[in-house]
Structure formats: C-alpha cells, structure tokens
Amino acid sequence: MVLDQLAHPIVQAPLAGGPSTPSLAVAVSEAGALGFLAAGYRSGSEVAGDLAEVRERTAAPFGVNLFVPGRDRPDPAAVRAYLNRLRDEAARYGAEVGEPRGDDDDWTAKLELLLRERPAVASFTFGCPDPEVIAELRRAGVEVWVTVTDPAEADIAKRAGADVLVLQGIEAGGHRATFADRDDGEGLGILALLRLVGAGFEGPLVAAGAITDGAALAAVLCAGAAAAQLGSAFLRAREAGTVEAYRRALEGDASTALTRAFSGRQARGIRNRFLEEHSAFAPSAYPQVHHATSPLRAAARRSGDADGFNLWAGQAYPLARDLPAGEIVTSIGAEARAALAAAARRPRSQPT
Amino acid sequence: MVLDQLAHPIVQAPLAGGPSTPSLAVAVSEAGALGFLAAGYRSGSEVAGDLAEVRERTAAPFGVNLFVPGRDRPDPAAVRAYLNRLRDEAARYGAEVGEPRGDDDDWTAKLELLLRERPAVASFTFGCPDPEVIAELRRAGVEVWVTVTDPAEADIAKRAGADVLVLQGIEAGGHRATFADRDDGEGLGILALLRLVGAGFEGPLVAAGAITDGAALAAVLCAGAAAAQLGSAFLRAREAGTVEAYRRALEGDASTALTRAFSGRQARGIRNRFLEEHSAFAPSAYPQVHHATSPLRAAARRSGDADGFNLWAGQAYPLARDLPAGEIVTSIGAEARAALAAAARRPRSQPT
Numbered sequence: 036m037v038l039d040q041l042a043h044p045i046v047q048a049p050l051a052g053g054p055s056t057p058s059l060a061v062a063v064s065e066a067g068a069l070g071f072l073a074a075g076y077r078s079g080s081e082v083a084g085d086l087a088e089v090r091e092r093t094a095a096p097f098g099v100n101l102f103v104p105g106r107d108r109p110d111p112a113a114v115r116a117y118l119n120r121l122r123d124e125a126a127r128y129g130a131e132v133g134e135p136r137g138d139d140d141d142w143t144a145k146l147e148l149l150l151r152e153r154p155a156v157a158s159f160t161f162g163c164p165d166p167e168v169i170a171e172l173r174r175a176g177v178e179v180w181v182t183v184t185d186p187a188e189a190d191i192a193k194r195a196g197a198d199v200l201v202l203q204g205i206e207a208g209g210h211r212a213t214f215a216d217r218d219d220g221e222g223l224g225i226l227a228l229l230r231l232v233g234a235g236f237e238g239p240l241v242a243a244g245a246i247t248d249g250a251a252l253a254a255v256l257c258a259g260a261a262a263a264q265l266g267s268a269f270l271r272a273r274e275a276g277t278v279e280a281y282r283r284a285l286e287g288d289a290s291t292a293l294t295r296a297f298s299g300r301q302a303r304g305i306r307n308r309f310l311e312e313h314s315a316f317a318p319s320a321y322p323q324v325h326h327a328t329s330p331l332r333a334a335a336r337r338s339g340d341a342d343g344f345n346l347w348a349g350q351a352y353p354l355a356r357d358l359p360a361g362e363i364v365t366s367i368g369a370e371a372r373a374a375l376a377a378a379a380r381r382p383r384s385q386p387t
Numbered sequence: 388m389v390l391d392q393l394a395h396p397i398v399q400a401p402l403a404g405g406p407s408t409p410s411l412a413v414a415v416s417e418a419g420a421l422g423f424l425a426a427g428y429r430s431g432s433e434v435a436g437d438l439a440e441v442r443e444r445t446a447a448p449f450g451v452n453l454f455v456p457g458r459d460r461p462d463p464a465a466v467r468a469y470l471n472r473l474r475d476e477a478a479r480y481g482a483e484v485g486e487p488r489g490d491d492d493d494w495t496a497k498l499e500l501l502l503r504e505r506p507a508v509a510s511f512t513f514g515c516p517d518p519e520v521i522a523e524l525r526r527a528g529v530e531v532w533v534t535v536t537d538p539a540e541a542d543i544a545k546r547a548g549a550d551v552l553v554l555q556g557i558e559a560g561g562h563r564a565t566f567a568d569r570d571d572g573e574g575l576g577i578l579a580l581l582r583l584v585g586a587g588f589e590g591p592l593v594a595a596g597a598i599t600d601g602a603a604l605a606a607v608l609c610a611g612a613a614a615a616q617l618g619s620a621f622l623r624a625r626e627a628g629t630v631e632a633y634r635r636a637l638e639g640d641a642s643t644a645l646t647r648a649f650s651g652r653q654a655r656g657i658r659n660r661f662l663e664e665h666s667a668f669a670p671s672a673y674p675q676v677h678h679a680t681s682p683l684r685a686a687a688r689r690s691g692d693a694d695g696f697n698l699w700a701g702q703a704y705p706l707a708r709d710l711p712a713g714e715i716v717t718s719i720g721a722e723a724r725a726a727l728a729a730a731a732r733r734p735r736s737q738p739t
Contacts (some may be wrong), residue, residue, distance in 0.1 A: 045734075205557070206576040221644050222575035224558040226606055227597035227702035245579035250610050253580055256730045257605035288538075292573050342488075350579035375731040378608045381396075 036198070036259050037096050037155045037178050038239050042067025044367035045252065046201075046241055047360075048266030049100030049158065050181070050209070050275070051075035052345070053336075057088040058274040059360055064095035066361035068368075069156065069262075075102040076325075078143025086152050096155030098180070101146070103162030104139035107216055109299065109320030117318055117325055125308070128334035128343060135323035150175050158182060161211045161300075169196040180241065182212035185223055189232045200236055201264055204244025208267050208349035210302040216319045217301070226258055233259040247351040249370020253378070256371065257271045262385060267352040268367065272360035280341040288353040297332065297345040299324025305352070308342035310337075388550070389448050389507045389530050389590050390613050395720035396417025397604065398553075398593055399712075400618030401452030401510065402561070402627070403427035404697070405688075409440040410626040411712055416447035418713035418719075421508065421614075427454040428677075431496025438504050448507030450532070453498070455514030456491035459568055461651065469670055470679055476661070480686035480695060484705030487675035502527050505565040510534060510553060512564045513652075521548040532593065534564035537575055541584045552588055552618055554580045556596025560619050560643070560701035562654040568671045569653070578610055599706040601722020607732070608723065610660065619704040624712035630692040640705040649684065649697040651676025657704070660694035661687075 038044070039314070042229035047063040049055055057335030072089060074082045082099065089097055114135050121132045149157050149172060157172055159182035164172075164296035171178045173196070181192035182201040189200055191214070203212045204225025211222065225244035233240060240259035246252055246263040255263050268279050271285055284305050293301050296313035304310060317324060335343025356363055390396070397420035399406055404427070424441060426434040429472050434451065441449055466487050473484045477723030481669055499562055501509050501524060509524055510532035518526075521531045525548065533544035534553040543566070555564045556577025563574065575583065577596035585592060591613035598615040607615050623637055638656050645653050648665035652673035656662060669676060687695025708715055 091438075170669050185642075204576060206579050221642065224578070224597055226576070226578060226603050227558050227637070230597070230603050230706055231704050232598060233602075245576055248582060250585075251578050251582050253609035253730065254581075254606035256733070257609050257726045258602050290537075290573065310511060350575050351582050354582055374609045375727065378605065379727040379731040381608070 036239060036243070037069065038199070040096060041069055041262065042362055044262035044371070045069070045364055045368060046098070046257060046262050046264040047071045047244060047269050048264045048268055049073035049075070050270065051100070054270055054275045054277045055273060056276045057085045057092070059272060060089050060097050061092045062272070062360035063276045063364055064093050064097045064270070066364035068364045070097040071158070072099045074098065074099055074145050075140060075160070079141045079148055080289065081187050082145055083148050083152070086148070086154065098156030098158055099149060099154045100158045100160060101142070102140045102334050103164060104142050104308040105161055105321060107213070107319065107321065110318060113318035114320045114323050115314060117320070119323060120313060120316055121327060121331065124343070127294070128331055128338065130330045130334035132331065133322070133326045133329045135209050135327040137323060140322070145227050149177055156180055160210070162214045163192045163195050163197070166195045173198070183232070184211060184213050186231050188214050188233070190359065193236055197238070199239050199241060200232065201241045201243055202232060204228050204242070206245035207243050208303050208352065209347040210298065210300055211293070213301070214378060216321055225255065229255060229258040229260055245351040247349065247354040249367045250374040251351065252303055252371040253374035256375070265367070267349040267355045268363055269360060270348065270352070270361070271355045271357045272363055273358070274360045278336050280339045281346055284341045284346045285348060285352055291348055291350055291352070295319060295324065297325070297328050298322065302345070302347060303349060305346040305348050307346055308334055309344065363369050389589060392423055392448060393614070395716055396608060396614035396723070397421070397716055397719060398450070398614050398616040399423045399621050400595060400616045401425035401427070402622065403452070404699070406622055406627040406629045407628060408628045409437045409444070411621060411624060412441050412449050414624070414626045415466050415621070415716055416449045417444050418716035420716045422449040423510070424449065424451045426451055426497050427492060427512070431493045431500055434497055435500050435504070435570045439499070440504065443536065449511055450508030451501060451509045452504045452512060453494070454492045455511050455516060455675060456494050457513055457567065459673065461675050462670060465670035466672045466675050469672070469676060471666060472665060472668055473679060473683065475574035476683050476695070480683055480690065482682045482686040484683065485678045485681045487672070487679040489675060492674070501529055505529050506534055512562070515540070515544045515547050515549070515565045518547045535584070536563060537580070538583050541588065545588055549590070551591050551593060552584065553593045553595055554584055556580050556594070558597035558702040559595050560655045560704060561565070561699040562650065562652055562736055563645070565653070568651070568673055571572070577607065580625070581607060581610040581612055588628065597701050597703040599701065599703040601719045602726040603703065604719055604723040605617050605726035608727065617719070619701040619707045620715055621712060622700065622704070623707045623709045624715055625710070628713045630688050632688065632691045633698055636693045636698045637700065637704055637707055643700055643704070645701055647671060647676065649677070649680050650674065654697070654699060655701060657698040657700050659698055661696065
C-alpha cells in the first residue's frame with residue numbers, strides 16, 4: 036500500500052477550485068506525505084498537464100482526485116428561481132450569471148488519463164465508481180481510494196473493491212463527499228465515523244475532518260486511521276493557490292457553516308456575506324449552481340472581496356499555519372509523535 | 388484535582404431522565420472512574436436522597452450535575468400551536484398533554500444541597516453559574532465543572548472561575564449543553580472543539596461526544612483531554628435505569644438526529660416516529676415543551692413503545708455494551724491504553 040511508504044501518515048486533501056497546485060502536491064510528497072492533484076472542475080487535458088508537471092518534479096508517489104458524476108436531477112424551477120437571486124450578486128461584481136449547465140466533469144477523459152499515466156493513487160469524491168472501473172484501475176497498478184461519509188456508503192465502496200476508504204467527518208471543509216447531495220447537518224463526526232466503520236473494513240482508513248495539527252492527527256491514529264487527510268492545514272501553505280483575500284479570512288476565527296449557496300451541493304466554508312444571504316435559498320442542484328455562480332466568484336476573487344466567493348474551510352481552520360508545505364508536514368508529523376508519546380506515558384493511562 | 392485521583396480517565400455522563408441511578412454512579416466510581424448523579428428534572432429532596440445513597444455505598448469521589456436555569460423567552464403562540472399537535476400523541480397513549488410551565492428546576496435547593504453535602508464535583512449544563520456561585524462552591528471544597536460547546540462559552544466559563552471545562556461535541560447524545568438553545572446543526576465536532584479551546588485554558592478538559600470505546604477515549608486523550616465523559620457507553624449498563632424498549636433501540640444502528648420535539652431544546656436521539664413526525668414543528672421552548680410531553684413520554688415508556696419517547700444517544704451508540712458498569716469502565720480503560728501503545732509504536736509514526 037502507498038500509505039506504508041510514507042514517512043508521515045499525512046495525506047494532502049485535494050483542494051479543487053484554486054488552492055490545489057502541482058507545486059503543493061510536489062512539496063507535500065517530497066516531504067514524505069502524500070500530495071494530491073485535484074482534477075475536479077478541470078478538463079482532462081489540464082489535469083494531464085498538472086500530472087506531467089508533478090512527475091517532472093518528483094519521483095515520490097502522489098494521488099489524483101476525481102469527482103464522480105452525480106445522478107441527482109435538479110428541479111429546473113428551483114434553479115431558475117435561484118438564478119434570479121444571483122442577478123444582484125452579478126451586478127455587484129460587474130459579472131454575468133453563468134449558464135447552469137449539467138456536465139460530467141470530463142469523467143471519461145480523466146479516467147483514461149489515470150489508466151494511461153498510472154498515478155500511485157486515484158481517489159474519488161461524490162460517489163463510488165463502478166466495480167469494473169475500480170478493477171481496471173487496480174489492474175493498471177493504481178490504488179483506488181473512495182471517500183465516504185457513513186457506514187452505508189462505506190459498504191458500497193467495500194463491495195465495489197476500494198483499496199482504501201477516506202472517511203470524511205461532518206467537520207471537514209469543502210464539499211461533503213456524500214454520494215448524493217442531502218441535508219446533512221446530521222452527518223457523523225470523524226471520531227464516530229472511524230469507530231463505526233472501522234470494525235467492518237480490512238483495508239486502511241484515512242480520516243478527514245478538523246485535523247489541522249499533530250494532536251488531532253495523533254487522535255485519529257488512535258481511533259483506527261492509518262493516516263489523516265488534511266485540507267485546511269494546507270490552505271495557507273506558500274505553494275497553495277489560495278488567493279490573498281481567502282488567506283486573510285483564514286487568519287480569523289469566524290465560524291463555518293454548510294451551504295449550497297456557491298455550488299448547489301452541501302459544502303463547508305467560513306461564513307461570509309454570500310453564504311449568509313443565499314444559503315437559505317440555494318437549491319440542491321450540482322453542478323448547475325456551481326456553473327451559475329462561477330463568474331461571480333471569479334469576479335469577487337479578482338476584486339479581493341472575501342464576501343463574494345466560497346471560503347471552504349474545516350471546523351479547525353484557525354489552527355492552520357502560514358508555512359511552506361514541507362514544513363507543515365514535518366511539524367505536524369513531529370507533533371503527532373509527541374502527542375502519542377505523551378498520552379501513552381500519562382500516569383492516568385497506566386493500569387492500576 | 389479529582390481527575391488526578393482516578394484509575395481510569397473516564398467520567399460517567401449525567402444521564403437525566405431515567406438512566407442515571409445511584410447504583411450506576413456507585414459502580415462507576417467504585418471501578419476507578421467518576422460516577423455522576425443527574426440532578427436535572429428532580430427535586431432538591433430527591434437529589435438529596437440519591438446523594439445520601441451514593442455516600443452510603445461508596446467512599447470514592449463522584450459528581451452531581453445541575454441544569455442552569457435558562458433566560459430564553461419562549462413564544463407563547465408557538466408553544467400553543469405545538470400543544471395542539473401533541474393532542475393526537477396524547478390520545479394515542481391514553482395520556483394528557485402536560486402543563487407547559489416554566490421553572491428553574493429547583494435550582495436554589497440543589498445549590499444549597501451541594502454546598503451542604505459537598506460532593507467532589509458539581510458540573511453544570513445549559514449555562515455557566517455566576518462567578519459568586521462558583522467561588523462559593525470552590526470554597527466549600529467542591530470542584531466546579533462547566534459544560535461548553537464552543538470557544539465563546541469556554542471563555543465565559545474560564546472567566547467565571549470554572550476548574551474544569553467539559554467540552555461537548557456535536558456528536559454527543561442527549562441535550563446540547565449550549566448556554567442558549569439555538570439551531571445547532573453547525574456545532575463543533577469534539578476533535579475541533581478540543582483543539583480550538585485547548586490552547587486557551589490551563590485547567591483540565593473533559594471531552595464528550597461519540598466516545599463509546601477505548602480507541603475513541605485514546606483519541607481524545609491525544610487531542611488534549613484529561614478524560615472523557617461517556618454517556619451512551621453506560622446506557623446499557625446493568626445498573627442504569629434505561630427502560631427495556633430503550634435498551635432494545637440501543638441494540639440497533641438507526642441514525643441519530645438533533646430535535647426539539649421532546650423538550651423544546653436541541654437534543655440528540657435515535658430517530659423514531661415521534662422525532663420524525665414532530666421535529667419540524669417543535670418550538671424552542673424549554674422546559675415548557677419538556678413538561679408538556681412528559682406524561683406522553685411516560686405513557687409510551689410504560690407501554691414499551693420506543694416510538695413514543697426520547698431515545699437520547701450519541702452518534703457512536705451502536706458500540707455501547709450490555710455489561711455491568713464496572714466492566715465497561717475497566718474494559719474501555721484497558722482498550723484505551725492498548726490503542727495508545729499501538730499508535731505510539733507504529734512504524735509510520737517514527738521519525739525518518
């Protein structure tokens with residue numbers, strides 16, 4: 036398994052939509068953790084370019100994350116109503132609302148790329164690939180990781196032949212990886228998820244959600260994870276593509292919330308004006324709403340207005356550090372070892 | 388500190404409303420953890436009786452938990468509308484809807500009892516006592532623990548002079564301990580809460596939420612907790628007052644949800660008919676709704692119908708064991724030590 040080759044039990048979360056860069060993946064993998072390219076929202080050829088760049092700059096293993104095309108059928112009337120709301124947003128930023136189109140995120144081209152280029156790991160979000168797809172990737176020497184949020188999704192991924200389950204707790208930033216979009220304030224926390232799924236899966240578990248420092252990493256290792264997938268911890272890394280206004284928001288401590296306002300799918304971000312004003316009205320309609328808000332978010336980013344675009348972040352984002360990615364890996368790895376050693380030698384932890 | 392005297396870093400959550408019994412507190416404390424009496428919903432004189440019984444049966448330290456009277460002002464029209472809904476429920480169980488009265492849960496009598504009887508620990512839920520009250524208890528030799536759910540509540544408890552903070556994550560069963568009732572699907576998971584609050588408090592932290600086995604206990608110890616408060620883990624204990632229909636529900640794996648349907652305050656329980664049918668209509672009105680539904684819930688309990696009363700449980704309740712409480716303590720304590728030792732010696736956790 037790829038996880039066995041890592042010096043640190045740390046996986047960089049794929050951070051689709053800007054923060055993910057080849058430089059970030061390279062820096063993380065070179066430091067002895069597992070870097071990731073986020074293929075989501077990008078064309079097959081763009082991802083091919085990213086992958087070639089990472090290959091050129093490191094011989095270490097890395098992963099590529101794909102969004103699995105959904106089967107949800109958005110309500111056209113609900114989408115139209117939300118587009119009307121967005122026109123004022125568009126005017127504010129001198130942009131036009133985007134076309135609310137459906138698409139499969141260039142699924143076939145990306146799968147072919149994976150089979151051809153064979154990265155160490157392919158991870159999947161928003162669903163589980165068909166067993167035939169998983170089998171084909173495995174035959175090609177690609178380890179298949181499937182992201183799940185509850186025991187039922189874990190069962191599907193197990194039966195489909197996944198090598199590794201990435202368990203995403205409700206604390207995690209960015210999109211909920213649920214196989215179908217759903218109202219999910221009731222989602223399982225990462226500790227509960229690890230313990231409930233752990234007993235029934237023989238392969239390694241990777242824990243995601245609110246793991247932003249070494250003590251939290253040590254915690255999920257104790258709870259049965261083979262490694263942790265860290266997102267917010269890398270958002271402020273020098274190599275990340277996180278824009279300045281987003282970085283400034285990450286220096287604060289505003290609370291986060293789940294919202295469909297930006298993409299039409301539940302995702303966790305720092306509360307800002309856009310989230311507060313539109314969350315109650317946003318339909319379940321992914322990727323239609325994503326495409327509709329895309330030009331608005333791009334314009335807000337360009338103007339440096341953190342109130343106008345998605346500030347994805349997990350619940351523990353205030354603990355993220357502004358450091359080179361390699362230092363983030365080594366410091367969190369060292370902290371985790373120290374936390375484990377300290378907890379193991381506490382007097383109260385000894386038999387009486 | 389009381390926590391330093393325990394053989395196991397385990398605190399029995401106060402389980403108000405039935406499961407808490409003097410026998411449970413005695414068994415837990417005798418096993419080297421910290422047993423608790425739940426004073427909530429009981430009169431001062433009833434609690435005095437419980438306390439005397441525990442004292443008679445063990446010399447080990449134990450705690451008493453009080454509900455802090457709230458300052459929320461329920462909307463009378465919303466309460467009336469909900470009472471109308473409840474009439475069909477009442478008819479179903481041959482009961483009458485209770486009077487939706489406000490009260491202070493016999494606060495003054497219970498405080499006087501604590502000052503007189505001086506249990507090792509007094510813990511508080513639903514708010515933070517005034518600094519003068521905390522100072523008086525501490526002068527009497529009673530350690531003061533305050534339950535909090537976010538960094539802002541933790542700051543209030545620290546400034547008021549609390550000895551210990553009990554951090555309750557969103558995963559926890561039973562009532563959310565928020566100082567005011569609020570829509571709280573966005574509450575912090577226990578790992579995030581531990582890491583966000585940990586840096587700013589010098590005293591011990593006790594972690595609550597989805598900690599039902601030793602691996603989860605080891606996890607929160609790594610994340611900075613001095614001990615964990617376990618609720619669901621003790622619901623099936625032989626000594627608990629959990630009724631049979633509730634015990635059978637705990638053997639399943641239905642998911643949990645937050646609801647105001649039973650009490651007018653957010654609480655996590657196993658989904659059942661009452662929860663599904665009424666959650667969307669229940670107002671924020673505690674303890675008015677608690678008193679209104681009380682006769683209905685009592686009747687459903689008597690008839691053994693688990694669809695008609697509150698099945699409080701945390702997200703990891705399926706891991707709870709049907710054992711004597713002392714064996715629950717010693718087995719979870721031993722598992723936690725084993726999990727810490729295993730995580731500390733894993734090859735991937737070593738420096739490279």
